[in-house]
Amino acid sequence: MLEHFYRDVFTELARVTKPSGVWYVFCDGQSYPAFYVSAYPHVKALRPLIWDKVVSFNGYTWRHQHEIIMFAELPEAKPIPTGDGDILRNRAVPVNDREHLAEKPVDLLTQLVKKCGRVILDPFAGSGSTGKAALKEGKDFIGCEIDERYYRLAQSGLEGIEPSTPSNKACTRQGQVAPQFDNFE
Numbered sequence: 760m761l762e763h764f765y766r767d768v769f770t771e772l773a774r775v776t777k778p779s780g781v782w783y784v785f786c787d788g789q790s791y792p793a794f795y796v797s798a799y800p801h802v803k804a805l806r807p808l809i810w811d812k813v814v815s816f817n818g819y820t821w822r823h824q825h826e827i828i829m830f831a832e833l834p835e836a837k838p839i840p841t842g843d844g845d846i847l848r849n850r851a852v853p854v855n856d857r858e859h860l861a862e863k864p865v866d867l868l869t870q871l872v873k874k875c876g877r878v879i880l881d882p883f884a885g886s887g888s889t890g891k892a893a894l895k896e897g898k899d900f901i902g903c904e905i906d907e908r909y910y911r912l913a914q915s916g917l918e919g920i921e922p923s924t925p926s927n928k929a930c931t932r933q934g935q936v937a938p939q940f941d942n943f944e
């Protein structure tokens with residue numbers, strides 16, 4: 760049903776991402792196959808990572824306790840020699856602490872951002888947690904957010920964030936959330 764949308768999104772992402780870049784796309788067991796098919800023509804490798812949220816929420820049995828993160832390497836991406844495993848364990852943001860329904864923990868995103876290039880793009884920025892991780896790591900950030908409430912939330916959340924380590928402080932740093940989809944180069 761959403762195939763056209765997925766195809767358009769990945770075509771645009773391929774257009775604006777450097778050939779040496781990588782993508783991390785959060786999805787679940789239902790959306791992963793559609794994302795895989797749509798991303799496949801643009802990349803040299805695709806792998807599922809598992810985010811273990813540590814907790815599941817009350818309800819019926821087999822509640823979601825994980826999300827899949829589709830990791831995509833663009834054609835000129837270089838291998839990252841860290842030896843890290845493909846399961847990330849980071850507690851989900853408690854529901855009562857969330858400012859966005861789908862808010863991701865900044866410490867989870869920090870692990871991903873560390874393995875990216877100097878400029879981070881999140882085209883669906885929500886509360887801006889990817890931007891917070893990027894700025895803490897001393898990287899530049901561009902976000903896009905269609906909902907004005909979340910756009911303002913993300914923009915104000917990025918203000919005043921400083922790189923977290925001295926080596927990160929050596930980098931130049933700019934964070935910007937755009938209220939609509941924009942070019943990224």
Ligand SMILES: C[S@@+](CC[C@H](N)C(=O)[O-])C[C@H]1O[C@@H](n2cnc3c(N)ncnc32)[C@H](O)[C@@H]1O
Pocket residue numbers: 859861862863864882883884885886887888889903904905906909939940
């Ligand atoms: C899954 S949420 C992102 C949550 C974010 N990672 C966080 O931690 O807060 C997706 C966001 O994409 C936004 N969105 C949906 N369609 C969009 C579009 N076409 N352009 C920009 N933002 C869009 C939604 O308003 C929503 O805030």
